[in-house]
Amino acid sequence: MSHRTADGTPDRHGGAATDAREAPAKRVTHWIGGAAVPGASGRQGEVFDPATGAVAARVDLATPAEVDTAVAAAVAAFPAWRDASLTKRTQVLFRFRELMVAHRDELAALISAEHGKVRSDALGEVARGLEVVEFACGIPHLLKGGFSENVSTGVDSFSIRQPLGVVAGITPFNFPAMVPMWMFPVAIACGNAFVLKPSERDPSASLLMASLWRQAGLPDGVFNVVQGDKAAVDRLLEHADVRAVSFVGSTPIARYVYETGTRNGKRVQALGGAKNHMLVLPDADLDLVADAAVSAGFGSAGERCMAISVVLAVDPVGDELVAKIVERMARLTVGPGDDPDADMGPLVTRAHRDKVASYLDTAVTEGAKLVVDGRDTPVKGGASAAETPGFWLGPTLVDHVRPGSAVHRDEIFGPVLSVVRVASYTEGLEIINGTEYGNGTAVFTNDGGAARRFQNEVEVGMVGINVPIPVPMAYYSFGGWKASLFGDTHVHGTEGVHFYTRGKVVTSRWLDPGHGGVNLGFPTNG
Known part of the structure; x- marks a missing residue:
């Protein structure tokens, strides 16, 4: 509320950079190109233990140049990931899901330590995020297009959905695992490369999830994390190679993100506050x-x-x-x-x-x-x-x-x-x-x-x-009306798939049939 982010106005995302009296042992870094990368700016923020008020860690805060490095890694990784088969993408997603299940206690402990929520609530957050990962495992079906034969004599027409390229997520402190998982599983399953800017209040969960993506076999550079504050947010919103931005936070900041991102030609979904x-x-x-x-x-x-x-x-x-x-x-x-x-x-x-x-x-x-x-x-x-x-x-x-x-x-x-x-x-x-x-x-x-x-x-x-917290299941989409949403699509579910892809309609005519060779082997994917 009175801490600041994005445009410098009060918000629930976290605090501005502060100078440490004494750096604690733990340092939270960026994750770029498949590895932890210490910040070079010299700017850091404090991460507190909310139960004691003590400084528990220091988090590196990215400069615009460091954001550029993360985006460049995503740009380099995108073509091969875009061209990876749906089978390959799904296999990586299934492995990531299994690793998340195996490490959910560790992830919940990080959430409790830095956010303050009780362990059962943290485990519930991880479980709800995993639902989106499981939804994204069905991406072969979700990306199916339509086909019409003989729209004209000898002419067929069909539709496909293709990934955008590099996309970014800017997420709040209150759900450091679940809200990012509303975004990146769907984006990555659709064939995009992703840059996450988590809250600087509780950043450690983002690095654990990044390491699990690498263990799952996700190519380096497809998932990146830049820790940061307003400087990182603004650079993502203006970067020419970032095609879309998803945001969850307060209404003033959501409005800022939406207006800034769209002004720079980006597709933006910005979920704001609530009462x-x-x-x-x-x-x-x-x-x-x-x-x-x-x-x-x-x-x-x-x-x-x-x-x-x-x-x-x-x-x-x-x-x-x-x-x-x-x-x-x-x-x-x-x-x-x-x-x-x-x-x-x-x-x-x-x-x-x-x-x-x-x-x-x-x-x-x-x-x-x-x-x-x-x-x-x-x-x-x-x-x-x-x-x-x-x-x-x-x-x-x-x-x-x-x-x-x-x-x-x-x-x-x-x-x-x-x-x-x-x-x-x-x-x-x-x-x-x-x-x-x-x-x-x-x-x-x-x-x-x-x-x-x-x-x-x-x-x-x-x-x-007769349900007090009507958060939709992953195969529906999450989002509000009025000042609770800027943009025209909600997160995850089918609207999430549409947000991270763009449609293409192909009209084709083949004058002569081709002839293939004989192959008695059983047809497989891949």
């Missing part, structure tokens, strides 16, 4: 609702673009629902990500934690009731969140929030759940449709007609019916 509402109708099962609200509001410390941050309670369920939510919140354990008993970990940086906490006083000033103050939540083995070293803020509940107030309007991106009391379905729907964002939403009801009406009338890209 997701859960509409609770009077006939809903309130125990199910309370479970869902706590799970969707406080998982990953609320640092999810699909988190439920606003509950719209239709009269008269508000008081009963709030009581049930408070009861469940009291049973949550806040602790370090590697603690198996912890339900929720810390936030990613101190600046972000302080920004999120500032909304609690703002909410009270605006007339809301602070029912549970996360600053007072005990951290396992220690004092309250406010008094414990590290970037801690416990689950927080704010009731009687006014529509349009800051705590309702802004994407807080932390463990703050707001309850807005509404008189009817219509009032709740109007609040959802009147917000800036249109990423995710949910309705809880036992009335099928009301649910069907909601899915038709709500102006949001991903809708849950």
Whole structure:
């Protein structure tokens, strides 16, 4: 939030470069042309352990020249990979998938150490990313074109989809494995070469995945990683050899990436922020609702673009629902990500934690009731969140929030759940449709007609019916509406395949048939 990236404005991606007081042992480098490459710029950023606040590593920050080197490696690798058979590409993808499964505990540990999310959540992130890898293993079917015989006498016509060339992904801190895996498996399966710019807040997962690609047999240069900040982002957006850019982050930065990339002639999909509402109708099962609200509001410390941050309670369920939510919140354990008993970990940086906490006083000033103050939540083995070293803020509940107030309007991106009391379905729907964002939403009801009406009338890209976090499976596509998406395609699924390829229609006529030799061998691919 108050840390900066891309265009230098506040965002959840991470912090600007800082000068280290003393460099720790671990150094996070780039991955270019199939090998780890130390940065030469001398600029580095700090990577924190969110549970303690200590600097755990230093990450190299790329110069534009180092970005150019990565893009050049991708350019050199692209022709051979483009011409590799679909069978060859699929074999590499299957091996990568098996290696990811074998190393998922190691990957989850890196995520927990640098992001702060608990181990079970980190493993879930890896599992959801692997779904996209598995989807991409079906690329021979996904790239099938169409064929029409005799569109004119002796003339046939058919369509094919071909890779773009070098493509890039710019990804956020909150899912350092899953969001990159929304992008690069599909891009690489389609025959492209890929350059990843991960968040500098938790960069180590990117290097482990790069090494696994190499072990899987992916040719050097097809997958590259440049660590960096605004300088790296801007160079990718302007580089003439980068054909497409996929981005996930906050709305101001998504808009910047989209406008800058398209101005430089690139295909861009830029997924922005969210303020997701859960509409609770009077006939809903309130125990199910309370479970869902706590799970969707406080998982990953609320640092999810699909988190439920606003509950719209239709009269008269508000008081009963709030009581049930408070009861469940009291049973949550806040602790370090590697603690198996912890339900929720810390936030990613101190600046972000302080920004999120500032909304609690703002909410009270605006007339809301602070029912549970996360600053007072005990951290396992220690004092309250406010008094414990590290970037801690416990689950927080704010009731009687006014529509349009800051705590309702802004994407807080932390463990703050707001309850807005509404008189009817219509009032709740109007609040959802009147917000800036249109990423995710949910309705809880036992009335099928009301649910069907909601899915038709709500102006949001991903809708849950009695499902609080409606993240689509890999064979569908992920993306929102309004200020939650810039560009006209969503990530992964069939829209992802179309984003990383371009169509070509061929019309052909052969005047004389050719004659081949006799071969009794069984026909094979390759």
